[in-house]
Amino acid sequence: MKPASTAFLVLALAAGQGVALTVAGTAEGAGPDTRIAGFLVSPFGQPLQEIVSVPVENGRFRLEIPTTVPSARAQVSLTPQNVSWPGVIDPITVSSPVQAAELKFFAYRDQNSNGHRDDQEALREVPPMSSNATLFVTWVSGDVTVTASRGYQATLKRGWNAFLVEVGRAVAVQPFSDNEVVSVRLRR
Template sequence: MNRTLLALLLAATTSCSCTLAQSGPTGAGLAISGTVSGSVPAQARVGGFVIDSSGNPVAELVSVAVTGGRFGLELPSVTPPGGALSTLRPASIFWPGLLEPVSVSGQASTADLKFYVYNDSNGNGRRDDTEPLQETVAFVGKSLLVVSYATGAAQVNAARGFQVNLKPGWNGLLIEVGKVVRVSSSNSIGGVTLNVQR
């Protein structure tokens, strides 16, 4: 019995990267919290939407009510819809501060996530087609927040010292653009300001 359990556990931990991509990273998901500023509706919710290569929202993965101008959410450890994933290559990356020459090491497919605010007018805790989305820009201090999913480990390098090490699952990237582009990452990002765009 014990040998059978051990074999099953060993098989689970040594399974291929595609299994990891389906189940998401081990441990806690990516936690994000902060405040919402700008034109905020009375029954506002913050929704995390996977976007396509054109920047259009494809699917809402998570949402939370805005309470007292604040929000806090955790992205689920699930793979984004297949239509949102694209092979990671220099021409498919549209992050702030990314200047040529751009190089990619490792093989992965990625999908980016954006935060939108909407008025949950019927209070059902999710967005309906009749509830328009308001795009936001996410900042932490002087840094822009980029949220990206990767199916495997990869590295992105670009001009002005830009370097990102993606891990399998959700990545929270803080990008500060200046003469040198500084990028840091974390599994728990607080102090986020979501500025609602008109």
């Protein structure tokens, strides 16, 4: 870990087929009004809808990602032209037509303590990492496999999916297991 002056979050993510996705962890250096949130994002990564957020209390938090279907405005038809996931480089293939929605993690200061983000509260994207791999979380409407160059292959099941993606000379994609620990850096 980096020096204590750099804020880190340690997340434990538990994902199982047919069960809720849970993100739990600790935060070093987070202010008393810091919240950790999961946002549905556009294909370009812009936050669309906060679906879950919790305060960091005593340096800890626990997010329960809802098992409900993402809103229609967050869903897109998954095509080779709109896959902008970590590690995906042309040529891209999508095995079957499905709808997809991506979840990204953000931190913000809940300045008015109302329990959700308001327009004046700045968002900071906090991508979860495990060693050199990035945690990627997506929802799909049906089973699908996405392949791309440099060995990228992700097989997704209907519902929420979590993967660790490591980009090097080849791209390694591994399903995220409930015993993995990832860290997120909060930038000031």
